[in-house]
Amino acid sequence: MRADYADFDFIIQPGWNNSAPEHWQSHWQQLLGARRVDNHEWNTPRLEDWLDGLDRAVEASRRPVVVVAHSLGCVTVAHYARRHPHKLAGALLVAPADVERASAPAALQPFAPLPAEALPFPARIVASDTDPFCRPLRSARIASLWQAPLTWLVDGGHINVASGHHQWEEGLAQLDALLDAVSAGRDGARRQA
Numbered sequence: 001m002r003a004d005y006a007d008f009d010f011i012i013q014p015g016w017n018n019s020a021p022e023h024w025q026s027h028w029q030q031l032l033g034a035r036r037v038d039n040h041e042w043n044t045p046r047l048e049d050w051l052d053g054l055d056r057a058v059e060a061s062r063r064p065v066v067v068v069a070h071s072l073g074c075v076t077v078a079h080y081a082r083r084h085p086h087k088l089a090g091a092l093l094v095a096p097a098d099v100e101r102a103s104a105p106a107a108l109q110p111f112a113p114l115p116a117e118a119l120p121f122p123a124r125i126v127a128s129d130t131d132p133f134c135r136p137l138r139s140a141r142i143a144s145l146w147q148a149p150l151t152w153l154v155d156g157g158h159i160n161v162a163s164g165h166h167q168w169e170e171g172l173a174q175l176d177a178l179l180d181a182v183s184a185g186r187d188g189a190r191r192q193a
Helices: 024-032 047-059 072-083 106-111 136-146 169-192
Strands: 009-013 065-070 090-094 123-128 150-153
Touching: 009 024, 009 047, 009 072, 024 065, 024 169, 047 072, 065 072, 065 169, 072 090, 072 106, 090 169, 123 136, 123 169, 136 150
Parallel strands: 009 065, 065 090, 090 123, 123 150
Antiparallel strands: none
16 A cells, blocks of 8 residues: 555654754655744754644644654654644654763753653654664664664664765655555544444
8 A cells, every 4th residue: 555645744853953954854844845843942952842843833734644753853752642642643753862871962861751652653763773872772672662663774873964864765665654554544443433
């Protein structure tokens, strides 16, 4: 089954310091006609501000919402799911940041602890075995806690511009798989109704 992008509203949830114009999230924003979360402060993030920004973007949507998050944005989505378990249709979570690691910058520590509950919507995690901000064992643990399928990118760094991920067209296969899972879940719910 191939999901139709037109069935969804896409929201780009960047991580700390936002995503630059050459970042794959910026390319995908254009490709998908997505809305980017508008946070007041990208450099000194506040969890409440980021949750409010995501909620404003969700509330402005008309169709089922799929969030495409990166790094600290993934943690934001998990916190958001705790508060609003029924507002998102799905989430693609790329290179989640380990905000609990000993070397986590002070700016990220207010996002700890990481939510430890299963996400209440279909999600997929893409992680790298060489991500300096989330070691492989931690990525696997996060995927287990959030009960989301995990795909590994070999030697992918933080899956950002610094690691050579600009348009990252290969990543769209992960988005397609997520949309198929979201669509299958919606079809199953309709058949049960």
